[in-house]
Amino acid sequence: MNQLLTANVATNLYWLGRYLERIELTLFEINKAYDKIIDVDKAAGVKLYQKFNIDLHYEGVVNFLEEAIFGDHPANLATLMINARENAIIARPNIDPSAFGEIIDLHTLFQTISTHELLIDYKDIETALSLISEIWGAYEKKGHRKCSDYFLKLGKLIEEVDFRIRFKKKEEMTNLIVKDINSIFNILDTDFDKKMKKSPDDSKSKNIIEDLYEKVDTLIVY
C-alpha cells in the first residue's frame, strides 16, 4: 500500500464509510419498524430508537417516517447525509466518480424531501437504499484496491460493528468483522501492530468499539 493520502482525506473517507453505512442500516431498521407499526406493534419505532438512546414520538406510521428521518435528534438522516456529502467533496479525488454522483443524488433526495415539506414514503426509502447499494457496488466491482478504498471500508465495517453491538446481534459474526477490520489496519500500515504495541487479538477482553476507535486514532496521524 504505497498510495499517498493526507490524514484529512483519510479521515473523511473513513467518516464517509461510517455515515453511509449508518444511513443504510438505519433505513433497514426503519423499514422493519414501519411494517410492524402498521398493524403489529405501534411502539416498534419507539423501541428501535431507544437503541440509539433517542426518545422518539410519532403519531401513526407516516409520521414515524418523518420523525425518524427528519426529526430533531442526532440520528436525523438528512443531517448525516449533509456530513457524508461534505466528506465526499473533501475526499473527491479519491472517490470513484460514479459513487460520488450517487452520494450527491442521495443528498439531494433527502434535502428535496426535507426542504419541500413533502411527505416521505417507503418509495423514498427504497430509492435511498438503492443509491447506497450502487455506491458500495462501485467499490465492490474494483479489482485493485487502494488505501483510499480501505479507509472507506474501514469506516463501513466499524459502523457495522457498532450496529451489531447495539442490536445485540450474533457475537460470532461480529468477531469475524472485527478480524476483517484488524487486517485492514495492517494493510494500511505495515507497522501498525508495532505502533499499537500489542496484538490486535488482545482487544477481545475490552470494549470492542472503544478499542477500534483507539486503533483508528493510532492509524491516522495528524
Add this chain to the structure above:
Amino acid sequence: MLEKSTELHKKFWEIFEKQDRKKINEFKMYMDRFAINFNLYKDGNFIEQSLPFDVIPRIISKSEFSKIEKGLQQRVTALNLFLEDIYTDAKIVKEGIIPIEFIERASGYLKEFVGFSPSKKIRTHINGIDLVKDSSNDEWVILEDNLRVPSGSSYPLSIRDTYRKIYPEFFETLNITPIKSYPKFITNAMNYVNTGGINVLMTPGRFNSAYYEHSYLAEKIGAQLVRANELEVINKKVYFKNYNGKKIQVGAIYRRLDDDFIDPKFFNPESLIGVPGVVEAYLNNNVALLNAIGNGVSDDKGIYYFVPKMIEYYLNEEPILKNAPTYLPYFPEDMNYVMKHIEKLVIKDVAEAGGYGVLFGHAMTREEIENLKRVIKADPRRFIAQELIEFYDEKCYLNNELVNRKADFRAYVVMGEDVKVWNCGLTRYALEEGNYLVNSSQGGGFKDTWVMEL
C-alpha cells in the same frame, strides 16, 4: 453583433437543428450531480452553485487558433523573460523601456525577491490570457494577462466529457480537436521544474470559490491535493505529511492561493492557509512554486500597456496579438487624450480584478465623469484607459431561445520545457444583453470552445 457565419458554424447548426433540445437540461443535471460548482459568499453565507452553461459552443477554426497559439506563446515567453529580468538585472528598466515607478508601484511587485531565480528560470508556468475578437477588424485582442493563479480550466474540461455523452453526433461528425492534453501540460511543467520530490496542488480549502477546480485538477494531474497544514517545512525542505505519519519530500507545488497568504512567516502573519517556511524553501530552490512568487507585477493593468514593448525588447519580434488600445494617464500626452475623450473610454482601476473597478465612460453621468477626472488627475498611476472594443457577441441558447451575448475567451498557456497553448479555453458570456462584463463573479456563464477544421 455576431461574427460572420462560416462553414464550420453552418455544420454545427445543421446538426444542432436535429438534436433533442430537452437533453440540454442534462448538462445542468450533470453539473449538479458532480458538484461542478463555483462557490460564492453572499451576505455572509456560503453558497454552492454551478456556473451557468450555454450549449452553443464558441467555434474557432484551426487556422485562426493557430495564430492565437503563436501569439500567446510569444506573449508568455516575453512575460516570463520580463519577470526574470525585473527580479534580477532589470535591464528593461535600465534601458528606459519601462519607467521604474511602474514596476515599483505595481501591487504584485515584491522587492524582497530581487536577486532570486526560480527553478529553470521559469515563472509563468500556468497562465490565463483573456482575449476578445474585435468586430471592427476581426482581430483577436488581448484584454488581460493572468499570471498569478488563473482559474476556470476545469469547467470546459468537465463539460466536454459531458457534451460528448449527451450529444455524441457533433463529435462523431465534426472535426473537433480533442482537449484532454491540458492536465498533461501541467504535469509536464511541474515535473520539469520539480526540484526533487512529489507534486502537490495546494488549496486554501473546501470553502474556496474554486475548490471544485482544485480537487478536479489535482486528480487529473496526478498531484496530491493538500491544505497548508498537510505540508511541513523541515530544514528548508517541504514535506507532505502522509496519513501514517511518514513525511515525503515535495518538489513542486501548484499553489492555488495568492502570494500574500502563502507563508505567514514571510507575508501576512494572519494567514491560516499558508505554510510557514515555504518561502525560505523556495528561495533555497528546494521546492518549485507554480506560479512563481511576485508574478502579480505582470498582471498589473499598468504593466499590461508595456507588454508589446517587452515582446519587441526581449524577442526582437513584432507582437502577433495586439493589446486593446490603451492610454496611461501617467504620460501627459495620454492624460490629455483621456480627459478629452473620457466619455467613450473604459477606465480601469489597476488595483482591481474580476470585473470590479471598471467604469464605462458612456454610461456615466456628467457629474460622475467630472469626479472621475479629478480622481485620475490626483493619482494618474492608479488608472488606465482603453478604447471600448466592440467585441463580437456569441449566440446563446438561454431559456429556450437563441439570444446574443458578449463573450470573451480565456486561453490557457502552460510553460515548462516548452510553451503549450491548450486548444480549448473558457468562453465566458455576459448575463444580460449588451453587458460587457463576462466574469463569473459578475454572474456570467460559460460555453465550450471548439477548435475545428473542415
